[in-house]
Amino acid sequence: MKGIIGIIIVLILGVLIFSSLRLEYGNSVGITAEMYIEKGVSETGAVNLVTSILADYRVYDTLGETIILFIAILGVSMVLKGDKK
Amino acid sequence: MDIIFIVVVPLFLSFVVSLMHALSRYKKLVFFENFLSIIGLLIPFLILMSTFPVISSGDTITYNVGGWNPFLGIALEMDSLTFFFSFISLALLILIMVYSLSRSAKYKVLYLLMAAGVQGVLLTRDIFNLYVFFEILSVSTYILVISEKKRSYKASFKYLVLGSIASVLFLFGVGIIYETTGVLNIDIISSMNTPQLKITFLLFLTSLGIKSGIVPLHFWVPDAHSIAPPPVSALLSGLVLKIGIYSMFRLFYTIFRTNFFEMNDVLMAVGAITIIFGAVLALVQKDLKRMLAYSSINQIGIIFLAFSFGTELGIIGALYMILAHAVAKTCLFLCSGIIGDLTIVSLKSKPSVWLPFFIGSLSLIGLPFTCGFIGKYFVCLAAMETSNTVYAGIILFSSIISAVYYLRASCYLFRIPKDYKISYLMQIPVYISSFACIVLGVLPVLIMDMIELAAKTLGGVI
Amino acid sequence: MNILFAILFPIIGALIIPFTKRVKEHVSIFASVLSFLTVLSVYPEVSNNQTIDLYIHMILDLHIFVDKLNFIIISLVSFFHILILVYSIKYIKKDHLRYYPLLLLTMGFTLGSFLSGDLLTFYIFFEMTTLFSFFLIMHKGTEKARRAGFMYLIMCFIGGALILISLGSVYVQEGNFEIYNLTNGSSILFILGCLIKAGAFPLHFWLPEAHPIAPSPVSALLSGIMIKIGIYGIARFFMVHESIDWVVIVAIFSMLFGVILALIQSDIKRILAYHSISQIGYMLLGISISSVGIAGGVFHMINHAVFKSLLFLCMGAVIYSTGERRIQRLGGLYKKMPYTMITCIIASFAISEIPLFNGFVSKTIIFDSLSDNFLKIAFIFTCAGTFASFYKLNRYVFFGKLPDNLKSTKEAPKLMLFSMITLSIICVLIGVFPNIIFKNLYAGMFDFWSLSHLLEASVSIILGALIFIFGKKAGLFDMKEYSMDKIYRRFTASAILFYENINKIVSKDLNIYILCILLFFIILYFL
Amino acid sequence: MILNGITVGIILILIGLYGMIAKKHVFKIIFGLIIISTGLVLFFVSVGYVDTGAAPIVSGDTTYVDPLPHTLMLTTIVVEVCTTTLALVLALKIYEKYKTLDISTLEDL
Structure with a gap:
């Protein structure tokens, strides 16, 4: 029963998304990306743009990411070992 | 000091606290742990207050992380709306931290990280960064919800799954926005003035709706609120739900402005459903904390309704409601922590708690001379101003229902004057929050300028 | 002195009381006396038709306003509170920590609502009186008291909500809260809200449940003062507006309905409560007709x-001494409680329009302003019914055979008698010299003692006696107690059943939750 | 070509959602979550794709794909790992307490 409902709902959702999104695949990149490609090497000195973004332009995101990792580790230890005082 | 320290200080001190905990095998350092946990919230508060002169003159403070152009890097911004939320959240975080000082070090670490997450969400102007900090906030609350109770694992799991769905929907929306505009900065996107797709708007609405507990998306709220340890329930209800609402304020009045005003009527109806549902279900509950949780849904409904009117008066009402609810609900949840884990009918209490509990309930009912009334009043005015008197009626109706359940609970609390020993650290926050309920109700002038400024920042339609 | 202190003194007193030990009565009486003196101190200012306006600026500006009319009311209100506090010293035996602060808070906010100069202020104090008197009603803490209390609370909050909507619409249109800005639609809401608080006919059903269940001094307050807040609001409304027909109809219905139901009650406090409904009808009738x-x-x-509080206090004394409240089980108390009997008879004379008592003077004014013959007949009939039912009350309580179990009854304590006697003196005083008060309410003169008025009074008395004799023959007075309670209980039971089912529906599994989320998304897409 | 990265990504998300609606086992729900996240990552990376674009390592004057989604996805993957871990640990604990992982028998989950 749930399976049938699930299929129906998901199909409706799929039709919705595909009908309303006109996403073009493989076209030109956006404004931000052009700026990265233009300035990336000169500003950060890293040839690999992913690195330059990860470790320089958006390092704040990366900081958040590591914190989440830290929280998860803490959480796992808390759940498994219990919350000792 | 730069505004980024509001986020960074709690982060850094949480690491220090965890290190101290690791060292505590050799020497007990509980005092320093407590000290640092408080300091970790106090310093951001002071930094926040130091920005007050700039904010109150109507300016904003911008900070680009790493000094990069906001197209490339991440921009933080402190405007009056952020200031308002940041102020409430830090004040509450400090109060609740004082209340929960007797808890374990891991709890404090998570608490500080969560505080950092909250501040990060409030400050950032980058949608992806918003997602990251939302995750910090949510993941740490998933864990904080777990208590000694057996059922807490189920509640936490439910919260985790639904929260992850919310994050996924959010991220999907971010992807679509990035595809169409190529930028991630909120201000730049909204200055581009391209109306977004309805589906993107709905993705964000659903996602933030889950986070803030709007009715058909509220399922995690009652369980997580009622099973979590009382201070965490207070945080969830007072803060975490509001952060969802804050993000709605931030996104819907900027990027999704056109979509938002197109769907105004529908959103109002959703708000009204939330109000009635929350009120009716709170009336049935036998468990005190569950009742408070459903009452939170009711209040969130009022806030959501007020905010979807889209007028300046509506925004003022919503902001005041947020303040009132945060303060009063914190007070009640902390009281429920002191009262202990009992069903409503068998409440045994101490004379020291009934008064704050009573005042908090008055504020949530929305009776005069408490801050809840001012919020309710503005929301009703906003409803009538936009000629939606029915919604004013619904709000008042729900406040009558909440009068019934809150006063029923208070009636039981009025009796049985029995004295227990409660530590002052737990009592002080309760008293401060209940006192704030009355002060903000009698002298709304104290905060009104800031709220009006924030409402102007968003620019509701008049 | 600043009139604001009249409101503040009781509230401050209430805040002090929790910190005092064993002198709670004294502190509360002291606070109420201070408040009374504050009220009196503004008399020189209002005596020559001046008004005092006081604005308290918060974001919501409160407007406190005194003129001759409400000066009279508030001075009496604050005086009554002193008497009732004095009465309570003996009557209330436990829970002082709760009772006195609540009574003082009620006093402060009641004064506030009579002092309010605009709709918002009126609303704010209106809600606060509801809240605190709710706790007073539930003072006994029994299940029945709690039910009655919640009924009262819900009804009065509905009234408050109606007033809030009406004042909101005034504010949205005009930008202020003045009562003369009420338009057609909003004035209906406002009057309805006030009628609920006053307990007028179709909205009265909380009143006979809530008033008798409260402790007697509180019943006296509720019937004597609290319901007048609603009447006061309507009076202020009609002072600046045209009269509205349906209010007259409501008034007539409350008069007749209240008196008929009072006739068949057997609980002494319920009789009084139903009479409150009927008397509210008189006031509404008077207010909605002309300026006189x-x-x-x-x-x-x-x-x-004055007289309704006195009656409640008398019945309170009877209940205090005997512990009985059914008229069938009382009787012959005139020997045991002479003072109570005398005061009670004075009050009964006053309420049933006997000349030289205060009920007569005001009723003649109302009667005189009636023009319609039908209204006059209804008026006389109600007076007759009132007389009959009070004849019955006194007859069964104080005369007749003394039941055996009441042989050892003693007179009420002196402090209680003090309040009762003071009130009965006021009854007679106003009855003999009505102009003391009337000249402050109305600029012109009025002939109280004309022949036609006396004739009208005697007609209604004779009619009342006939009704009593007829009713006694027909066995009207032994009917079973009429109560809304059962309907209310049935309603709550079905409501609880409904809610339990809702609770079942609400808690489901994770699949359903996710389904709901997606459905929300899809439905909103198509809206 | 209809079956490009974006469409496949969205289809994966839908499959994941179907799994979360239809499956009663806690682990399968978690798998649904993982599939959704994978689809999302695919979707994102495809958003930044440019035909004939090289990897964003600057080495001459050619077209590059958008480097930003790649970076964002690195973050997202870590976040996803964290939530999955927590979910699994909680599932473990639920199993320990209730001895079942079927949500139709686990009351109120």
Whole structure:
């Protein structure tokens, strides 16, 4: 029963998304990306743009990411070992 | 000091606290742990207050992380709306931290990280960064919800799954926005003035709706609120739900402005459903904390309704409601922590708690001379101003229902004057929050300028 | 002195009481006396038709306003509170920590609502009186008291909500809260809200449940003063607006309905409660007719406060001494409780329009302002019914055979008698010299003692005696107690069943939750 | 070509959602979550794709794909790992307490 409902709902959702999104695949990149490609090497000195973004332009995101990792580790230890005082 | 320290200080001190905990095998350092946990919230508060002169003159403070152009890097911004939320959240975080000082070090670490997450969400102007900090906030609350109770694992799991769905929907929306505009900065996107797709708007609405507990998306709220340890329930209800609402304020009045005003009527109806549902279900509950949780849904409904009117008066009402609810609900949840884990009918209490509990309930009912009334009043005015008197009626109706359940609970609390020993650290926050309920109700002038400024920042339609 | 202190003294007193030990009565009486003196101190200012306006600026500006009319009311209200506090010293035996602060808070906010100068202020104090008197009603803490209390609370909050909506619409249109800005639609809401608080006919059903269940001094307050807040609001409304027909109809219905139901009650406090409904009808009738009528209605409101409180205090004394509240089980108390009997008879004379008592003077004004013959007949009939039912009350309580179990009954304590006697003196005083008060309410003169008025009074008395004799023959007085309670209980039971089912529906599994989320998304897409 | 990265990504998300609606086992729900996240990552990376674009390592004057989604996805993957871990640990604990992982028998989950 749930399976049938699930299929129906998901199909409706799929039709919705595909009908309303006109996403073009493989076209030109956006404004931000052009700026990265233009300035990336000169500003950060890293040839690999992913690195330059990860470790320089958006390092704040990366900081958040590591914190989440830290929280998860803490959480796992808390759940498994219990919350000792 | 730069505004980024509001986020960074709690982060850094949480690491220090965890290190101290690791060292505590050799020497007990509980005092320093407590000290640092408080300091970790106090310093951001002071930094926040130091920005007050700039904010109150109507300016904003911008900070680009790493000094990069906001197209490339991440921009933080402190405007009056952020200031308002940041102020409430830090004040509450400090109060609740004082209340929960007797808890374990891991709890404090998570608490500080969560505080950092909250501040990060409030400050950032980058949608992806918003997602990251939302995750910090949510993941740490998933864990904080777990208590000694057996059922807490189920509640936490439910919260985790639904929260992850919310994050996924959010991220999907971010992807679509990035595809169409190529930028991630909120201000730049909204200055581009391209109306977004309805589906993107709905993705964000659903996602933030889950986070803030709007009715058909509220399922995690009652369980997580009622099973979590009382201070965490207070945080969830007072803060975490509001952060969802804050993000709605931030996104819907900027990027999704056109979509938002197109769907105004529908959103109002959703708000009204939330109000009635929350009120009716709170009336049935036998468990005190569950009742408070459903009452939170009711209040969130009022806030959501007020905010979807889209007028300046509506925004003022919503902001005041947020303040009132945060303060009063914190007070009640902390009281429920002191009262202990009992069903409503068998409440045994101490004379020291009934008064704050009573005042908090008055504020949530929305009776005069408490801050809840001012919020309710503005929301009703906003409803009538936009000629939606029915919604004013619904709000008042729900406040009558909440009068019934809150006063029923208070009636039981009025009796049985029995004295227990409660530590002052737990009592002080309760008293401060209940006192704030009355002060903000009698002298709304104290905060009104800031709220009006924030409402102007968003620019509701008049 | 600043009139604001009249409101503040009781509230401050209430805040002090929790910190005092064993002198709670004294502190509360002291606070109420201070408040009374504050009220009196503004008399020089209002005596020559001046008004005092006081604005308290918060974001919501409060407007406190005194003129001659509400000066009379508030001075009496604050005086009554002193008497009732004195009465309570003996009557209330436990829970002082709760009772006195609540009574003082009620006093402060009641004064506030009579002092309010605009709709918002009125609303704010209106809600606060509801809240605190709710706790007073539930003072006994029994299940029945709690039910009655919640019924009262819900009804009065609905009234408050109606007033809030009406004042909101005034504010949205005009930008202020003045009562003369009420338009057609909003004035209906406002009057309805006030009628609920006043307990007028179709919205009355909380009143006979809530008033008798409260402790007697509180019943006296509720019937004597609290319901007058609603009447006061309507009076202020009609002072600046045209009269509205349906209010007259409501008034007539409350008069007749209240008196008929009072006739068949057997619980002494319930009788009084139903009479409150009927008397509210008189006031509404007076208020909604003409400007003389308004003066008469307000005058009657003051008089009713005096004699109805007195009646409740007398019945309170009877209950205090005997522990009984059914008239069938009482009787022959005139020997045991002479003072109570005398005061009670004075009050009964006052309420049933005997000349030289205060009920007569105000009722004649109302009667005189009536023009319609039908209204006059209804009026006389109600007076007759009132007389009959009070004849019955006194007859069964104080005369007849003394039941065996009441042989050892003693007279009520002196402090209680003090309050009762003071009130009965006021009854007679106003009855003999009505102009003391009337000249403050109405500019013109009025001939109280004309022949036609006396004739009208004697007609209604004779008719009342006939009704009593007829009713006694027909066995009307032994009917079973009429109560809304059962309907209310059935309603709550079905509501609880409904809610339990809702609770079942709400808690489901994770699949359903995710389904709901997606459905929300899809439905909103198509809206 | 209809079956490009974006469409496949969205289809994966839908499959994941179907799994979360239809499956009663806690682990399968978690798998649904993982599939959704994978689809999302695919979707994102495809958003930044440019035909004939090289990897964003600057080495001459050619077209590059958008480097930003790649970076964002690195973050997202870590976040996803964290939530999955927590979910699994909680599932473990639920199993320990209730001895079942079927949500139709686990009351109120």
